[in-house]
Amino acid sequence: MERLITPTRSLRGTLRVPGDKSVTHRGLMLGALAEGETWLYHPLKAGDTLSTAAAMRALGAEISEEGAHFRIKGTGLALREPADVLDCGNAGTLIRLLSGLLSGQELFAVLSGDASLRRRPMGRVTTPLRQMGAHIEGREGGKLAPLAIRGGGLKGIHYEMPVASAQVKSAVLLAGLFAEGETVVVEPAPTRDHSERIFRHFGLPIAVEGNQIRTERARPYKARDLTVPGDISSAAFFIVAALITPDSEVRLEGVGLNPTRTGLLSVLKEMGADLAWEVTEGHDGEPVGWIRARSSKLKGVSVDPALIPLMVDEVPILAAAAAWAEGETFIPNLEELRVKESDRLAAIAKNLHNLGVRAEVGPDWIRIRGGSVQAGGVVEPFHDHRIAMAFAVCGLQKGVTVQDAEWASISFPSFWEDLERLSSKD
Numbered sequence: 001m002e003r004l005i006t007p008t009r010s011l012r013g014t015l016r017v018p019g020d021k022s023v024t025h026r027g028l029m030l031g032a033l034a035e036g037e038t039w040l041y042h043p044l045k046a047g048d049t050l051s052t053a054a055a056m057r058a059l060g061a062e063i064s065e066e067g068a069h070f071r072i073k074g075t076g077l078a079l080r081e082p083a084d085v086l087d088c089g090n091a092g093t094l095i096r097l098l099s100g101l102l103s104g105q106e107l108f109a110v111l112s113g114d115a116s117l118r119r120r121p122m123g124r125v126t127t128p129l130r131q132m133g134a135h136i137e138g139r140e141g142g143k144l145a146p147l148a149i150r151g152g153g154l155k156g157i158h159y160e161m162p163v164a165s166a167q168v169k170s171a172v173l174l175a176g177l178f179a180e181g182e183t184v185v186v187e188p189a190p191t192r193d194h195s196e197r198i199f200r201h202f203g204l205p206i207a208v209e210g211n212q213i214r215t216e217r218a219r220p221y222k223a224r225d226l227t228v229p230g231d232i233s234s235a236a237f238f239i240v241a242a243l244i245t246p247d248s249e250v251r252l253e254g255v256g257l258n259p260t261r262t263g264l265l266s267v268l269k270e271m272g273a274d275l276a277w278e279v280t281e282g283h284d285g286e287p288v289g290w291i292r293a294r295s296s297k298l299k300g301v302s303v304d305p306a307l308i309p310l311m312v313d314e315v316p317i318l319a320a321a322a323a324w325a326e327g328e329t330f331i332p333n334l335e336e337l338r339v340k341e342s343d344r345l346a347a348i349a350k351n352l353h354n355l356g357v358r359a360e361v362g363p364d365w366i367r368i369r370g371g372s373v374q375a376g377g378v379v380e381p382f383h384d385h386r387i388a389m390a391f392a393v394c395g396l397q398k399g400v401t402v403q404d405a406e407w408a409s410i411s412f413p414s415f416w417e418d419l420e421r422l423s424s425k426d
């Protein structure tokens with residue numbers, strides 16, 4: 001589906017973005033393992049998390065949609081062998097976390113997904129899970145899905161992660177809940193800590209000391225309701241849209257402000273953004289609050305490489321902001337972007353060029369020359385939700401055509417309607 005975005009004069013209003021994708025995946029999984037009923041309030045109901053709900057149902061949990069919420073009747077740590085291949089769709093978080101979880105179960109399961117997911121690296125999870133004792137096969141010796149897992153009989157390991165990845169950390173920790181002895185994961189750099197927080201919420205064993213995270217075998221645990229905060233990765237599109245559009249002010253309510261997710265806010269501030277936020281409450285272990293963004297004159301910056309793991313999904317929208325900034329923006333430490341839903345570094349460069357913006361790309365960096373976005377460009381999402389939304393925002397002011405706009409529904413089904421609602425046109 002092609003979507004024509006006509007030039008936007010200003011962007012104003014208040015928005016409650018959909019639930020956090022990372023927290024929803026984890027809530028569904030841990031609710032499915034608990035004893036009794038967990039209500040997951042305001043989860044994300046979108047392509048990726050509906051794949052997780054379907055997978056957890058196939059593993060024996062009863063999950064019903066109750067209005068905006070999910071009601072999960074857990075299995076009490078006793079998942080059932082699935083009758084068919086578990087289809088993880090487009091969701092990297094699902095296939096990697098579920099690989100960890102299923103490595104701990106005495107059952108056989110096959111995990112696969114769409115063409116993008118079957119290209120993404122799985123060796124990063126199959127390597128430590130095999131070290132723990134799981135039997136996992138996959139294409140190219142276990143580097144690519146489909147993955148076939150026969151779990152059980154795990155032993156805890158001390159694992160130094162070669163990449164800063166919350167998905168890898170979480171996969172090993174979930175397996176650790178079913179392993180003999182202690183499991184320790186060492187992070188090369190801090191990554192999102194939703195798994196650690198949700199383990200605490202459900203009373204599961206977890207200890208964090210510096211860059212070391214420990215867990216051990218779980219005893220059956222009771223269900224506990226969980227409210228999912230709004231997704232800051234979705235809020236990011238509206239923040240940047242307001243910053244780069246004249247006469248604009250957008251307020252986002254109920255957004256997750258976990259400090260392992262707010263890297264983009266720091267970078268935008270450094271670029272000169274008129275941006276404010278405040279944590280006003282804690283939802284079941286996650287800090288939540290509001291963000292306010294106003295039209296700003298942005299300037300290019302050189303981004304601190306240490307911030308990238310704290311904003312790994314926001315690089316496409318940062319690139320869109322950089323295209324509107326005065327001067328040059330340099331973003332390093334982007335190796336991981338090559339293995340996301342698309343090769344995001346290549347996709348960013350292609351779309352910047354489509355919109356007339358000069359950019360130079362290296363193996364793990366991009367340099368963007370701001371201030372030259374042209375009217376009437378075409379956005380090519382490369383089957384990637386965040387590329388579609390980020391470059392729609394980049395083209396908002398001058399008008400743009402977005403190809404395959406339906407990809408937004410992977411994480412933000414109401415994106416186009418919300419954008420329409422807040423926009424005033426000439």
Ligand code: S3P
Nearest residue numbers: 022093164165166167168312313
């Ligand atoms: C996620 C971790 C990140 C992120 C993804 C969600 C998670 O991936 O890009 O969208 O929920 O743990 P990596 O762990 O590969 O960095």
